[in-house]
Amino acid sequence: MVLPIFYHVDPSDVRNQRGSFGEALAYHTRDANQEKKEIIQKWRTALKEGANLSGCHVDNQYETEVVKDIIDIIMRRLNNQPLNVGKNVVGIDVHLKKLKLLMNTELNKVSVVGIYGVGGASKPTIAKAIYNEISHQYESSSFLRNIKERSKSDILQLQQELLYGILKGKFFRISNIDEGTIMIKRCLSSNRVLVVFDDVDELQQLEYLAEEKDWFESKSTIIITSRAKQVLAQYGANISYEVPKLNKEEVVQLVTPPIPVRPDWRIRTDFGVRNHILGLLIFFFFQS
Numbered sequence: 001m002v003l004p005i006f007y008h009v010d011p012s013d014v015r016n017q018r019g020s021f022g023e024a025l026a027y028h029t030r031d032a033n034q035e036k037k038e039i040i041q042k043w044r045t046a047l048k049e050g051a052n053l054s055g056c057h058v059d060n061q062y063e064t065e066v067v068k069d070i071i072d073i074i075m076r077r078l079n080n081q082p083l084n085v086g087k088n089v090v091g092i093d094v095h096l097k098k099l100k101l102l103m104n105t106e107l108n109k110v111s112v113v114g115i116y117g118v119g120g121a122s123k124p125t126i127a128k129a130i131y132n133e134i135s136h137q138y139e140s141s142s143f144l145r146n147i148k149e150r151s152k153s154d155i156l157q158l159q160q161e162l163l164y165g166i167l168k169g170k171f172f173r174i175s176n177i178d179e180g181t182i183m184i185k186r187c188l189s190s191n192r193v194l195v196v197f198d199d200v201d202e203l204q205q206l207e208y209l210a211e212e213k214d215w216f217e218s219k220s221t222i223i224i225t226s227r228a229k230q231v232l233a234q235y236g237a238n239i240s241y242e243v244p245k246l247n248k249e250e251v252v253q254l255v256t257p258p259i260p261v262r263p264d265w266r267i268r269t270d271f272g273v274r275n276h277i278l279g280l281l282i283f284f285f286f287q288s
Contacts, residue, residue, distance in 0.1 A: 003074065004055030015051035017044060083128040083143060095126045095243070096133060102239050103134075103221070110216045113223045114232030117243030123225040124198050126243060130223065131196050138220070140166045141194040144209070151205040159184060162209055166193050181208050188215045196223040203234050 006014065013019045028040055058066045085092065103113060115123050128143065135141040142165025144150075150158055159180035163172050166187050174180040188195075188210065195216075197206060213222060213236050224232055232240060 002050070002053055003070070004050050004053050005070070006051075006055060006057045008058060011051050011055075011057060014047050017047060021047065082132040085125055085129050085132065092122075092125065092129055095122075095241075096129055099126070099130050099241055100133070102241060103130075108218055110213045110218060111221045111239060112213055112232075112235060112237040113221065113239045113241065114229070114235075114237035115223065115225045115241050115243060116227065116229045116232060118227065123243055127196050127198055127223055127225050131194065134221070135194050138194040139191045140168050142166055143196040143198070145198045147197050147205050147209075148199045148201050155208050156180060158209060162195070163187065166191055166195070177208050184209065185215050188220070189217055192217050192219045194221045194223070196225075198225050200224050200226045200231060201228050203231055206235070 004011075010019075013021055016022075017025055025040060025044065029037065032040065056066065056070055099113075099115075103111065115127055117123055124145070131141070131143050142162050144158055144161060147158070155177050156174065159174060159177065160172075162184055163174070163180070164170070166184075172183065174183060193216065195210065197209065200206060210216070210222065216222065222235075224235065224237065226232055229240070229242075
């Protein structure tokens with residue numbers, strides 16, 4: 001886990017090496033030999049990648065407030081339970097990179113992200129992966145699976161799950177769908193949230209969950225996965241991402257079996273992991 005802190009410095013100056021960052025790098029580049037130039041290039045790459053991460057920008061705020069915000073972010077990250085995406089999912093890193101380039105979670109409006117494609121195109125897996133990547137940036141979040149099937153008979157349970165997520169794990173019992181709709185609308189309008197609706201093929205399926213994006217507080221993000229691109233357009237998706245079919249190389253990766261373990265190989269099995277250690281790395285960027 002990495003949390004960059006931009007202390008009285010514009011993140012774009014770090015990302016693009018402008019201002020004092022550019023001057024310092026230019027100074028070191030003068031009369032540098034090939035080996036040093038390669039090292040400086042690694043510095044540039046590290047600065048760009050670090051500045052592209054979601055972090056805290058400290059400018060004119062009271063530092064006590066900033067410290068509280070940083071603690072809140074860290075606690076949300078530590079308490080966040082990632083969804084199971086699976087290991088070695090073919091092409092997932094490429095999809096995440098493309099999606100994050102399209103998305104801007106800092107915009108002062110509600111963002112609707114539509115992920116669409118043919119059946120079997122890993123849309124739910126991609127949605128879970130991006131959810132794991134960005135959910136800590138929001139006050140609360142919820143991932144609702146299999147909307148198409150569950151909306152036929154399970155609306156009340158879906159409402160309950162959505163409320164449980166956006167109320168940060170607090171259980172709120174609702175007795176009927178109309179009561180749930182009113183409560184959801186009230187909660188969505190007062191919190192910056194991330195909500196994922198997985199497998200939607202008709203707009204009506206969202207009627208009692210989030211009928212309109214106007215229900216949401218500004219800077220919230222809605223992600224919808226669907227086979228039907230027109231459904232995303234009808235809901236008002238301003239970011240669309242098509243998941244293509246697997247290419248030949250990806251198909252080979254998918255079907256090629258792992259290397260078998262020979263019986264004469266010695267494998268240590270006399271140890272176990274007793275504790276999960278969660279590391280937190282904090283980078284500070286500041287003007288010298």
